[in-house]
Amino acid sequence: MAEATEVRRAGPTTVRDVPADEFIKAFAAYLKKTGKITLPEKIDLMKTAPHKELAPYDADWYFTRAAAVARRVYLIQGLGVGHFRRVFGGRSNPKGSVAPEHFAKASGGVIRHTMKQLESLGLLEKVENTKGRRVTREGRRQMDLVARSIQVTPFNFLQE
Template sequence: MPLPPRSLGYDPHCWVDTVKTSHSNELPPQSPDWFYVRAAAVARHIYLRKSVGVGRLRKVHGSTKNRGSRPSHHVDASGSVDRKVVQALEKLGIVEKLEDDEEAGSGKGGRRITQAGQRDLDRIAQTAVEGDEESDDE
């Protein structure tokens, strides 16, 4: 379930309607809310792991490139899109930057979820579960 656009409190840049999310795609995303869906996916991905960098997010959001008669290959997603999403989440206080010497494990930095971000995502998940229970009762 994506984050509601108004609750994100972030107005994406003017480029979101023309940019492709990977060079394996021919067209930009068709949904007008794709930036918010990607933000929700990134927030959930960081929530479930100790620390995540933009490079890992590029791999996760990558896809298979159709190369015609040649074999298909995996290509990473656009780093700029994932970087802007992470920066937007950081501006909202959902994620924070890890320093090189912090508990990242490998010591390479990345981002981790903040306490306020964890609380917000738990609240959103709870409302989603309550909404599913209401629809099951009907």
Template sequence: MTTAFDVPAESLISAVSKELKENDKINTPTWAMFVKTGVHKERRPENPDWWYVRTAALLRRVYVDGPVGISRLQTKYGGNKDRGTSPEKFKRGSGSIIRHALQQLEAAGYVQQSEEGRTVTPAGQSYLDNKAAEIIKDIPELSKY
């Protein structure tokens, strides 16, 4: 049986983000076109569909690492801040973006919150595994496994 671990992350995230955009379970907030994804960034994302890509990446990340919390995901999506002549320093990613995306995934039924952190629901796990099975058919060197 094919799981999300069997396919490249980039192809899974792009396929899931396209489907999340098409089926209207996830909606981009009105403020999303004005924000940076963290204090370490200088500009907002150039991709107009970045919200769906981040939501799909968060769904995959919760699937792979779960149970996880907001702080651990902020560390994953953080980066080095350019401080001019001072050495770069690591800064965490935006917690508000992560929190809102996870709340939308919870409303869609793909993620659930527990005492340990957020985990993928059985519906979310089967959704990602089915997407991975579709993707692996298109990759000739991986389809033989």
């Protein structure tokens, strides 16, 4: 089978041009490497939502959540904590339960702290006259630099 070659677009690569999972992993590693994010106290005991039974198993879950929030705000300007509570929410009943499923929102405190940390880094800023946030010029530049570092091929499944 022929080997996949890299396809270059005419313009520069942005966050929109790379797969979401690869960008979130790369940007989470970038945020961890900078060392400027202060983690909340008792982060190893925090749950991400009331319907979760345990805290996340991944030790770097906070950086992954911050990268996911930053990417989503990059794509859709003006999002607030309420939007992310719905996005990161899930069903409230444990598997195997016979009770009907209900939707539960995620924890707002974790998301709020994440957004404040991204603001302190200069990646996000508050939007005037609303409760949402948008990406700053410096934040867009840093996120696009991380996106350019990701190698994108047209057929990622052929490389396995």
